[in-house]
Structures are given as C-alpha cells and as structure tokens.
Amino acid sequence: MSFTFRLAKAEDDDELRAVSYEASMSDSGLFSLGYGREPSFFHGLEIEGPFQQTGLFVDENNRGAGTFTRTIRPLFVNGEMQDLGYIANARIRNEFRGSTITARAYKELKKLHADGRCPYYLSTILEGNVAVRKLLTSKRATLPAYHEVGRITCYAILLGRKVPVPSSVKIQKGSKELLPEIVDCLNRNNRRKQFGLCWSEEDFAKENNLTRGLQVEDFLVAFRDGKVCGVVSKWDQRTFKQMTVQRFSFSMKCVKWLWDTVMPWSGYVALPNVGDSFDIFFCATPAVDNDNKEVFQALLHTMVNENGGGDYLCCVAGFCDGDPLATVASSLLNFSYASRLYVVCWDDGEEAFQALENRIPYVEAATL
Secondary structure (H helix, E strand, O other): OOOEEEEOOHHHHHHHHHHHHHHOOEEOOOEEEEEEOOOOHHHHHHOOOOEEEEEEEEOOOOOEEEEEEEEEEEEEEOOEEEEEEEEEEEEEOHHHOOOOHHHHHHHHHHHHHOOOOOOOEEEEEEOOOHHHHHHHOOOOOOOOEEEEEEEEEEEEEEOOOOOOOOOOOEEEEOOOOOHHHHHHHHHHHHOOOEOOEOOOHHHHOOOOHHHOOOOHHHEEEEEEOOEEEEEEEEEOOOOOOEEEEEEEOHHHHHHHHHHHHHHHHHOOOOOOOOOOEOOEEEEEEEEEHHHOHHHHHHHHHHHHHHHOOOOOOEEEEEEEOOOOOHHHHHOOOEEEEEEEEEEEEOHHHHHHHHOOOOOOEOOOHHHO
C-alpha cells in the first residue's frame, strides 16, 4: 500500500484526531487506555511550543494512516536560553503497523530539520514500550541518533484523604500582582536544570495558547521571610486532552470493585468505568529554591488537600531520576509509570549534544 505525506492543516483535524485516538491506545495488561484530542488535535499541540509542524500520512482514500509532530520552544540548556525541538505524537493506525511509515517519517523529519531552527530534539518513549525503544536506538542508517539522557517517572497522586502541610511555609494563591515574581522563580530554578522551560509574563495571558487551560490564578506560591521561594501550578487539560478507559482485565475488575467499595469512604473517588475518562490534572511547573523539600511538600500537600473529595481521581507530577523533589511526590499514595528521555540528533547536532553539561534534566510532564 502506498502513502502520501503532507504537513497537516486545519482541514485535516478529523483525521488527526482519529489516528491519535486509535493508535495511541496503550495496554498495560491490566487495562487499555485511549487518548483523545477533542475538540481539536491542534489545541493539545499548541502547549508543546510556539512553532509546530504536524506530519500526516494518508492512504489512497485520503484516510489518515500515521502522524508525527515537531515543535520548537526556548529551553534552558547549560543554563542559557536556546531553542530546542520536541518530536512527539508518533502514531500509526493499527492496520498500517509494519508498513514503511516509520522509515518515511524520519526521512521527512530530516527534511524539516534542514530549516536550522534547532540543533537537536528531545523525545520520550514509555519504558514498557521495549520494541519501539529497541528499534529507535538501533542506529540504523535511516534513523537519527537516539541518546538516552534520563528517566522520567510520573507519579499519579491519588486525591482523597488530607495530608499535613508544614506550618513553617506560607502558601498563597497566584495573582496578577504576583506574576513577575512567579515567572522569576520559574526561570531561576529551571535554569539550574537541563532542558527546563523558559517562561515570560506574556505566556500567561489568557489569549496565549501555549498555556491553554493554565492561568496565573492556578498557581500556588510559597513564601519564606516575605520572599517567594517556590511555585507549583494546577494544570487541568480535560477540555482539550482526554484519557479514556477502553478495557479492564479480570484482575483489574476485581481491584476496581474493591476500590469502589472501600475507598470512597476515605474520600477517594471511584475508578472510572469502561468508556469513561480519567479525571486528572497535572501538578505542573514545580520550581523551588535550592530544591527545598519542605517548601515543595507544603506546595504539593496544599494542592492535594484543595482538590481532594471532588471529581478528580489524581494529580500527576513528573520528575527525572535524581531530582530531589521526586521523593516528596513518591511519598504520597500514588501509582507511577516511567519513560526514557532521549536527545535525538542528526550528524549536525552531535557537537551540541556532546557539549551538554551533567545536570539533572527537567521535562514538563504536562506538555508530554
């Protein structure tokens, strides 16, 4: 079967969403999930970076067969601001797996890379997706180099029972008046880590799609001695990105029955039924001076307490191995999943990759 490639436009939205939903179904053995992009595929893409390209492969009937995305945004690299790319949303409809789409996608990506907008790209692969990791790191002649630079663990923190908040830290809601200090806190801490996001006050304007669903009022701000010493935000993306249960295994059905019978008495919500969505939000943009665990505990525990007992099942916080803040998230009742982080580059990006300093990476889980 032959496929035609093109850069997707607004009129391709229906096919993009169909491919994304069908091809993104993940099966852990216990349950299967599908990832939706309603009402528009592009709404979820815009938060990945101000520059976006979506590759679309279609069959002879102009039906979507596979996709990939290339986005570019400023990140902190070795402590300095630099434009880097992100390769994501590589999806192939189940019926077309094993076709030539993967090889052709990298040929098309290499052509797009020739615009010189960035030296290399970041990309993540779920740790359990061994076959894909083995293929992409195989150093085949048609593929770019995949250099593993970290392991990201996402902690889905279950919301229900209240947890203690350290009294030595003052916590306040974000506001327009605090925005300059919030942005300063984000940037001075993201600068310390490899690939931390660069932020500006303009990014949090209501009309800015880079932060769709996130406003300054969604931040919690920590103070010590009258100064901002840490921030975190609640990023609810359900209006443009959805995660739906497709199947439960028999053992998971038993777990669900037990959970739904017992846990609501402790303030936790019931697990979703097949066909329903997981109601989650991201514990996003964590930035704490000196990686102070007590300050982050105050921020995270306040967020957990404020959102327990409602519609949310959990909040998701992601950290790379070695990040001191990860231990605070992992200490709460949670289930976790891991991805590998790669720098992806062609020959012209090898020198820049080799120049990377040995810093703990930070990749915003809410934009993955």
